[in-house]
Amino acid sequence: MGQRQLTCAVTSLPSGSSDLLTVKSTSLGQPPPRTGRAVNAQLVRVDGVSKTFPGVRALSDVSLTLDAGEVHALVGENGAGKSTLMKILAGIHHQDEGTVAIDGRVVEIDSPTAAQDLGISIIHQELSLMPDLTIAENIFIGRERRRGFGLFVDDADLNRRARELFDHLGIALDPRAKVGSLLVAQQQVVEIAKALSFDARIIIMDEPTAALTESETHALFGLIGDLKRHGTGIIYISHRLEELAAVADRITVLRDGACVGTLAARDADLRQVVSMMVGRQLRGQTRPPSLPGDLPTVLEVRGLSTKSLLKDVSFSLRRGEILGFAGLMGAGRTEVARAICGADRTDGGEIFLSGRRVRVSSPADAARLGIGYLSEDRKRFGLMLDQDVAFNIVASDLRRHVNAAGLVRDDQVRQTARRYVETLSIRTPSIRQRTKHLSGGNQQKVVIAKWLARDCEVLIFDEPTRGIDVGAKEEIYSLLRTLADEGKAIIMISSELPEVLRMADRIAVMCEGRLTAVLDNADADQETIMTHATKLVPGGGVAA
Known part of the structure; x- marks a missing residue:
């Protein structure tokens, strides 16, 4: 890592561990040390930066500073301008107005190479x-x-x-x-x-923990603490607001491309931060009420196994129920979903829909049977980014939108697309907008619309709110609950335990390819879930 080496005491995992990072030193995984700003040299100063794309003013007169040894968090809803500002610092975009100074000297960052030469490195939200x-x-x-x-x-x-x-x-x-x-x-x-x-002095982290488990996140925080001690400045973008108190020194809020304000993290009230981000108060988190016990079973899985991981997984899903799947990364949650929808080959087990045994050999079989799978990687597996919103919505059910000659009925496509754009409140200039230009939350809604247009009775959501802002999360939560209330049977896989506890009627917990517990929401809390997710037993030790 160049002449300067990090001294973080992070160790490799033993084989078979489900996490990628683990902590060897007790000092790591704790909140990074706070910095005294009065003695820190200023690494970055952004003054009056504005940026306009065709039809969109992405940034308007934005100013920001970053000191050596500081973590400066940047928060805001999708479309607020966070990523645009970071791409200007990384040399991917160039501002229309304003200046950027590094070490007190105004610079032109006209390429990613120029940014690297200035000691700026970026960890993109969208994997590159x-x-x-x-x-x-x-x-x-x-x-x-x-x-x-x-x-x-x-x-x-x-x-x-x-x-x-x-x-x-x-x-x-x-x-x-x-x-x-x-x-x-x-x-x-x-x-x-x-x-x-x-070996950058200025590191931009855009949603670095979006796909990490809790232990991996703690290890990353330890690494950030070590970077701070070496004088590295970090701009930290995250939708997980609970992380800010642990990792940030200051918090700047963007809304609609403009700075709303900058707060000291130690003094910040997260409810105030959320209100600044969205311009409104969000309703408090509540758990779902208990469901009636006589709801019919829509999906039943018995003894599902794969050669690589899953071992005798059995559970049921009722009409109108949200069944949450929790567990550490590598526990097998996604593998269960992929096996149910025929994306992965199974080595044993049976699947029943409304009491009838079915054979699911491919995602096409699953779709035909009314099972829709919304992948955790929506850009790779859920959307055709270069196609427009309308095409993506009807893609899973294109046969219903073609005539006898095999030609697409454009009027019918437009009618279907407009119906779901309105129903799901998808924010797009038109149904002909390319999907890649939508925010993460609206892309997720397009994926949901695709499976609703197919009229699937069983919907499997894999990390449905990953990488989207708090406002969009609220909309997704409301949509999932509405779908359940309308009788859809929903499996929701999430790495965020507060999200699982908020949304799920029951919670299935997995560890190392096995289902270790199915808990009623009223009987579950984060400690109980993590006990089953790690096979820990009360008083310490590991369950057999």
Whole structure:
């Protein structure tokens, strides 16, 4: 990592562990140390920055500072301008007005290379890795050492450098593995390692914990604390507002492209921060009332197993119920969903729909049977980003929108798309807008609309609020509850325990491919869920 090496005491995991990072020192995983701003040198000063894209004013007269050894959190709803501002600092966009100063000197950051030369590195919210390259190739792309008169990349050297970096960061990954074979959380860790490999003085973290488990998040906080002690300045973007008290020194709120205010994190009331972000008060979190006991069973899974992970998973799902799935990363939650919808091959088990045994060999079979799966990676598996909103909505049920000659009925497509855009309050200039230009929350709504247009009775939501802001989360929560009230049977997989406790009528807990408990919401709390998620038993120890 250059001449300056981090001294964070993070260690690699033993084989078979479900988390990517673990903490060796008791000092790590604690909140990073607060900094005294009076003695810190100013690394970054943004003055009066504005940016306009065709039809959208993304930033308007935004100012921001970052000191050495400080974590400055930047929060706001999707579309508030956070990522645009960070992309200006990273050399991806250039501001229309205003200035950026590094170490007190006004600079022009006209490319990502220029940003790197100035000591700025960014961890993107949208993963920018190349799936067909190895982890090591992704981290050091453009910085490879060559052999054979410069004709060949020295792969052995790449892998060695990556392993040395991983040893510093405590990452248990094989540098030779293809990035496309990794889970989303693992790809996020690779993004973090890549950013840190540049030995940057200014690091921008855009939703770094969105795909991390609680223990991985604590380890990241320990790493942030070590970076701060070395004088690194960090701009930290997160929708998980509960993290701000633990990690941030100051909080700046953006709304509609403008600065609403900057607060000292130690003095900030999160309700005040939320109100500043959305311009309104959000309703308090409440648990769902108990469901009637006589609701009919829509989906029953018996003895579901796969060669790689799942072992004898059995559960039922009732009409009008939200069944939450909780557990650490790697516990098998997503694998259960993929097996039910035919995306992964099973090694045993039975699936029943309304009492009738069914065979699900592919996602097409699942869709035909009325099972819709909303993947945790909506951009990769849920949407065609270069297609418009209308096409994405009708894509899962295109046969109903073509005539006998196989031609698409445009009028019918427009009618269907407009109905769901209105029903789900999808914010888009038109149904012909390319989906990639929508915010994360509205993209998620398009995926939901796609399966509602197919009229699926069973909906499986895998991390439905990952990467979306608090306002959009409220809309998704309201939508899920409305769907359940209308009789849809819903499985919701989430890594956020408060979200599971808020939304789920019952909670299925998984550990290492097994279902360890199914809890009624009234009997569940975070400690109980984590006990079953780690197979811990009261008084310490591990369950057999």
